[in-house]
Amino acid sequence: MIVYIIRRLLVAIPILIAASALAFVLVDTANDPVAEFTYQLQMASDGDEVSEDAIENFKKRMYLDRSMPERYWLWLTGIGGNGDIGLLKGEFGPSLEGPVADIGAELRERFFITMRLALAATILSFGLAIISGVISAVRQYHKIDYILTFVGFVALAMPTFWLAALIKESAIAFNKASGATWFYTIREASPGYDSMPFWEGMLDVIGHLILPTVTLMLVGYASVSRYQRASMLEVLNSDYVRLARAKGVRNRTVMRRHALRTALIPIATFAPLGVAGALSGAIITETIFSWRGLGTYFVESIIDGDSFAVMAFLLISGTLVILANLVSDLLYGLLDPRIRYE
Structure with missing residues (x-):
């Protein structure tokens, strides 16, 4: 039975990776965090124009300046990230709630x-x-x-x-x-x-x-x-x-x-x-x-x-x-x- 359990768990790893990749694509294409961030800043500043520096900093913090495959690789491994992302490192990634938010x-x-x-x-x-x-x-x-x-x-x-x-x-x-x-x-x-x-x-x-x-x-x-x-x-x-x-x-x-x-x-x-x-x-x-x-x-x-x-x-x-x-x-x-x- 132990061998059977180990074999099933090993088979489950690629299944989970494939499912997570599909879910990542669906979630990533369904959201526009930059537009939401810009809207929130405009509401907080009574409609003032949002600076490009603020938007660029937000993109870098959320890794939105990278391509989708690279972002998924970062989310999975954390290699090349800022230390706040990577499932293999026990990090789920940065949150829109801010740098202090821990997912x-x-x-x-x-x-x-x-x-x-x-x-x-x-x-x-x-x-x-x-x-x-x-x-x-x-x-x-x-x-x-x-x-x-x-x-x-x-x-x-x-x-x-x-x-x-x-x-x-x-x-x-x-x-x-x-x-x-x-x-x-x-x-x-x-x-x-x-x-x-x-x-x-x-x-x-x-x-x-x-x-x-x-x-x-x-x-x-x-x-x-x-x-x-x-x-x-x-x-x-x-x-x-x-x-x-x-x-x-x-x-x-x-x-x-x-x-x-x-x-x-x-x-x-x-x-x-x-x-x-x-x-x-x-x-x-x-x-x-x-x-x-x-x-x-x-x-x-x-x-x-x-x-x-x-x-x-x-x-x-x-x-x-x-x-x-x-x-x-x-x-x-x-x-x-x-x-x-x-």
Whole structure:
């Protein structure tokens, strides 16, 4: 298995480089940082003409005086740069926010904020989807099956932005009606939570996590529950399950030892990818709930035309997708003994 993992990671390197090159071209051609910089200076100076020296200095700081292939090479290696660019050196490049802005520091701070949301939503959505999918399959065409199917389709039909806004506005209305703050509707934590006692700070973070997690959980739950129901029905109708029941094996044993494990095999492949999907959903959810995570950083970078910041987010997303695919393959092998990694 170790050899397989190493081989997959080595294969992922050229894939990631090719994806980053394509993303760099798209991001670079979609933005015009010089025009945005000139406009901002004109607004700050009440419409006065911007000097050519200021524009040239800006181009040099952002490496806009180089060709696109050279800029990508600089962004990748840092060779020939000013020490503030080069992935191999751990530098993501200069930011439009100014020389003091550090893209890497922003990413490190926001990454863990987003990942706790994505992980919590993925774990809860898959847990709920597996339970409801199994119940729907076992109680097929009963009332509980119809109810769970209806809930799943309703959640599947709801756009993420609308669902997040609905949950937020409902929580605000509930807080006003009760006269107390039962639900936190903005930010990932209260101001100064770092100075709180450990358990108090932990509860504060969990309280702020509830509403965004519920939003992403419902979005992920809808599709996975349908897959789990279909997979469980297929296993329950298979010959070996019928044979086990014909031999007099208890239904609980059949469900636990034979049916459930086999039915989980297709679902396990979706679990790591669910984290990557939750990361995409976090872009909208974090914006609605005003979180300082990767999602809002990505949106702000696009609005500002901050090319290197956008590239940093896309690189992290691509890396997570590749790692998620690797984990999916490994989980598939653990659940299916017929698969061997050589």
